[in-house]
Amino acid sequence: LWEQFHRRGTEMVITKTGRRMFPSFKVKVSGLSKSAKYIMLMDIVAADDCRYKFHNSRWMVAGKADPELPKRMYIHPDSPATGVQWMNRPGVSFHKLKLTNNIADPHGHVSLAPQTTILNSMHKYQPRFHVVRCGDLAKLPYCAFRTYVFKEMQFIAVTAYQNEKITQLKIDHNPFAKGFRD
Amino acid sequence: LWEQFHRRGTEMVITKTGRRMFPSFKVKVSGLSKSAKYIMLMDIVAADDCRYKFHNSRWMVAGKADPELPKRMYIHPDSPATGVQWMNRPGVSFHKLKLTNNIADPHGHVSLAPQTTILNSMHKYQPRFHVVRCGDLAKLPYCAFRTYVFKEMQFIAVTAYQNEKITQLKIDHNPFAKGFRD
DNA sequence: TTAGTTAACACCTATGTGAAAATC
């Protein structure tokens, strides 16, 4: 499914209150040690240092990127769990992650859900997946990461869809947009 | 609201897939040190060692309790947070906790949601609230607890309501049961 | 039979969609 979107140049809508990714971030894991404990994480980083614009049905570079915003790692809520528990799942899913362009209230208020990340509109991003062999969340900062990058998950953050072919793919495949199918 | 239920003898339905408590467990905290970090927890323990039955519109003791089931502590998902963050909230809510009578699959499968606790039907239970001054989840086992017990939150676990006055109170106050109001 | 438990159901709340209009 990601392939189809990638061919067209995926866009993800970001809103003030936070919008989910579609397709969502989901990976199948294998080859883990059965009994060892693992923590699964994901994050989203800038794919390059460009700002983009959609012109003549194409995404084109439109200058230097805005300064990057503070990023967080998203720990999968079922972490830590054993290798066999992760491998038995149909997939490790981060579908609750939300994207926003809303700078969080700096006064320590929790105005955004915990699983919300701040992005710059009209910039290109790359989701990443991390596996850590670690049984204790407290020791996470001292553990070695194994990081996986899937190029087909790159997307451009937008506040409104630019490419109508992307819009149509979303309508066709996202169950929540079923109301717009004919 | 709890008072109204307590006067009638509160019942909570437990199901195979897990049912929420209503009213939900919610407390307002005050008197914390503003900048210190705290972890908030709750659990549910047996209120006595009796089995009950509902007879002649009354709950009566009907023998010795069944063996207690393994209990877990439920860490509030926003833990740890500073005193001022906890006190600024309208209340610390554990509304996502679910009650079940379904013994969890012993093979390490995650068949139940993490915030689900196993109870014995027709037994009386007491929810408890714990505050721990502790900035790190990893150090939680070594910290001193401050435990609060609210008698009016005692309830009897059932698979179907026994006292119709309790049923009516649930219908009147739980928004999800609005369909049964006349 | 009786008392307790389970599963299917209609009805509700809560929240995820892109469209369209309003705003910046």
Place this chain on the structure above:
DNA sequence: TCGATTTTCACATAGGTGTTAACT
């Protein structure tokens, strides 16, 4: 004017209710 962003909306999914009937 123009492009980008925000707000409101109808329509969907997801899941929390007690009821009822079947089951043990």
